[in-house]
Amino acid sequence: MLNLFKKKKYVSVVESASETNEKTVFANTNQPSIPDGMWVKCPSCGKTIYKKEIGTFRICPECGGYFRLKAKCRVGFIADNDTFEEFNQDMTAKNPLNYPDYEDKIKKTQEKTGINDAVVTGKCKIGGIQSVLCVMDSGFIMGSMGSVVGEKITQAFEYATENNLPIVIFTTSGGARMQEGIIALMQMAKVSAAVYKHSEKGLLYVTVFTDPTTGGVTASFAMLGDIILSEPKALIGFAGRRVIEQTIKQKLPEEFQTAEFLLEHGFIDKIVPRENLKEVISKILEIHCGKGCEE
Amino acid sequence: MMSAFDIVKIARKISRPSALEYINYIFNDFIEFHGDRLFRDDKAIVGGIAFLGDIPCTVIGIQKGHTIEENIERNFGSPHPEGYRKALRLMKQAEKFNRPVISFINTAGAFCGIGAEERGQGEAIAKNLFEMSGMKIPLISIMIGEGGSGGALALAVSDKVWILENSIYSILSPEGFASILWKDSKRSEEAAEIMKITAQDLLELGVVDKIIDEADGGAQNNFEYTADIIKNELFNEILKLKEKNIEKLIEERYNRFRKFGEFSE
Numbered sequence: 001m002l003n004l005f006k007k008k009k010y011v012s013v014v015e016s017a018s019e020t021n022e023k024t025v026f027a028n029t030n031q032p033s034i035p036d037g038m039w040v041k042c043p044s045c046g047k048t049i050y051k052k053e054i055g056t057f058r059i060c061p062e063c064g065g066y067f068r069l070k071a072k073c074r075v076g077f078i079a080d081n082d083t084f085e086e087f088n089q090d091m092t093a094k095n096p097l098n099y100p101d102y103e104d105k106i107k108k109t110q111e112k113t114g115i116n117d118a119v120v121t122g123k124c125k126i127g128g129i130q131s132v133l134c135v136m137d138s139g140f141i142m143g144s145m146g147s148v149v150g151e152k153i154t155q156a157f158e159y160a161t162e163n164n165l166p167i168v169i170f171t172t173s174g175g176a177r178m179q180e181g182i183i184a185l186m187q188m189a190k191v192s193a194a195v196y197k198h199s200e201k202g203l204l205y206v207t208v209f210t211d212p213t214t215g216g217v218t219a220s221f222a223m224l225g226d227i228i229l230s231e232p233k234a235l236i237g238f239a240g241r242r243v244i245e246q247t248i249k250q251k252l253p254e255e256f257q258t259a260e261f262l263l264e265h266g267f268i269d270k271i272v273p274r275e276n277l278k279e280v281i282s283k284i285l286e287i288h289c290g291k292g293c294e295e
Numbered sequence: 296m297m298s299a300f301d302i303v304k305i306a307r308k309i310s311r312p313s314a315l316e317y318i319n320y321i322f323n324d325f326i327e328f329h330g331d332r333l334f335r336d337d338k339a340i341v342g343g344i345a346f347l348g349d350i351p352c353t354v355i356g357i358q359k360g361h362t363i364e365e366n367i368e369r370n371f372g373s374p375h376p377e378g379y380r381k382a383l384r385l386m387k388q389a390e391k392f393n394r395p396v397i398s399f400i401n402t403a404g405a406f407c408g409i410g411a412e413e414r415g416q417g418e419a420i421a422k423n424l425f426e427m428s429g430m431k432i433p434l435i436s437i438m439i440g441e442g443g444s445g446g447a448l449a450l451a452v453s454d455k456v457w458i459l460e461n462s463i464y465s466i467l468s469p470e471g472f473a474s475i476l477w478k479d480s481k482r483s484e485e486a487a488e489i490m491k492i493t494a495q496d497l498l499e500l501g502v503v504d505k506i507i508d509e510a511d512g513g514a515q516n517n518f519e520y521t522a523d524i525i526k527n528e529l530f531n532e533i534l535k536l537k538e539k540n541i542e543k544l545i546e547e548r549y550n551r552f553r554k555f556g557e558f559s560e
């Protein structure tokens with residue numbers, strides 16, 4: 001196999017609280033007595049929370065709601081310390097439709113987020129077991145899948161297939177990347193075919209849905225895991241809520257398209273709280289250790 | 296010269312020949328089969344077995360109607376998960392009995408509704424993409440009207456993907472595209488121009504392999520003309536594909552989709 005992957009080691013991937021995707025709210029300047037002055041607004045209950053209180057796992061102390069995580073922050077939770085080697089970190093989208101200002105949008109988003117596109121991929125150990133890990137990032141154009149996301153995940157599957165490794169993918173996405181048109185749609189087929197080859201070899205693929213995962217990502221690799229986990233209360237669906245409401249001309253119930261709703265309808269295996277995910281994934285990998293844990 | 300949106304309008308014409316019309320004209324002895332064996336029969340998708348000349352085939356179509364009544368029965372050609380699961384069942388059956396599958400695609404997209412979500416529209420589409428990529432039989436898909444997003448792709452992970460001259464194949468409708476990117480669905484004409492959804496654009500991108508000619512103004516003006524071309528092309532192509540070593544066929548199908556993506560490193 002060609003050496004397609006540039007390997008670079010992270011010294012430490014666990015990032016500070018500023019690495020979460022929440023909106024940072026600066027404290028009122030009339031109250032200079034508040035140290036740090038950094039507050040965040042909970043996406044679930046809307047309360048303003050002192051940043052330190054959301055802790056390592058970025059969970060609201062008031063309501064238990066989850067803040068969305070940046071991909072590299074998630075990698076830090078899941079990969080064993082200092083084991084993550086990133087693939088394709090410089091891969092950058094081109095502009096198949098010549099969509100106005102798309103290159104510029106990509107460049108600005110890269111500068112803002114510090115990642116090249118909406119997924120971080122690489123290999124690492126998880127609970128001591130060599131694995132391939134992909135983590136999507138909703139902070140990069142809604143986590144949408146265009147050429148780069150499709151190519152990185154396809155190469156991650158191909159690497160896992162070649163090296164007999166299990167693969168774990170954390171999904172979060174608004175769907176296919178509109179600015180890349182039909183080429184973005186084709187990524188769904190490309191990645192699904194790579195999943196098929198990995199599966200044919202008897203290798204394990206674990207999906208973990210995180211909030212939100214919809215559209216072309218749900219309708220391709222996200223729903224193809226041998227085992228499908230989800231964080232609690234994650235929004236998971238094919239069509240967006242507004243599109244459905246417009247189509248059927250009625251309001252949807254609150255719990256519609258939540259992880260709990262999908263569990264009840266038989267589409268996911270288990271809901272796992274964020275703080276237990278590493279432990280559960282490690283155990284699943286260990287139980288499948290016949291293939292993929294040598295080394 | 297026609298604009299992209301002129302083509303969109305022809306592709307959506309209520310008089311545009313439907314999947315069943317092509318199936319009945321091109322194939323002999325078509326026997327329609329029903330149901331996904333799980334939930335119910337989705338009338339937006341039709342399928343069954345037939346002869347193409349003397350070649351046994353499985354044929355599948357996304358069916359739109361020519362009247363409001365027919366369209367209500369067919370859900371305007373927008374399948375539910377059970378439609379995709381019926382199609383997959385018929386494809387698996389074709390694989391067991393080693394016959395090629397020909398799919399006629401015409402949909403604005405997979406249906407967006409409560410039942411569709413409850414029964415896993417995303418899962419149903421995903422499973423078709425996954426299974427089709429490894430299916431050990433020749434697969435040919437033809438876009439005969441609208442090829443709307445994942446709902447069309449779910450029957451189009453094939454060895455050959457063809458398109459009628461005045462059909463479209465797209466990530467989303469031009470209206471949806473304009474609505475998402477510009478918050479203004481009225482800019483659909485502008486969206487159609489930029490999206491590369493016409494047969495010619497798709498051929499240049501390698502998304503489709505062949506354009507099938509239509510009479511001036513669209514296939515409804517001379518149905519037999521277009522249907523005869525499809526029949527001949529199918530006959531030639533299936534003979535070629537059946538000659539191929541099956542491992543090679545699957546590898547070529549993998550590479551057909553593997554090549555899509557524009558990026559730099």
Ligand SMILES: [Zn+2]
Nearest residue numbers: 042045060063
């Ligand atoms: Zn809260």
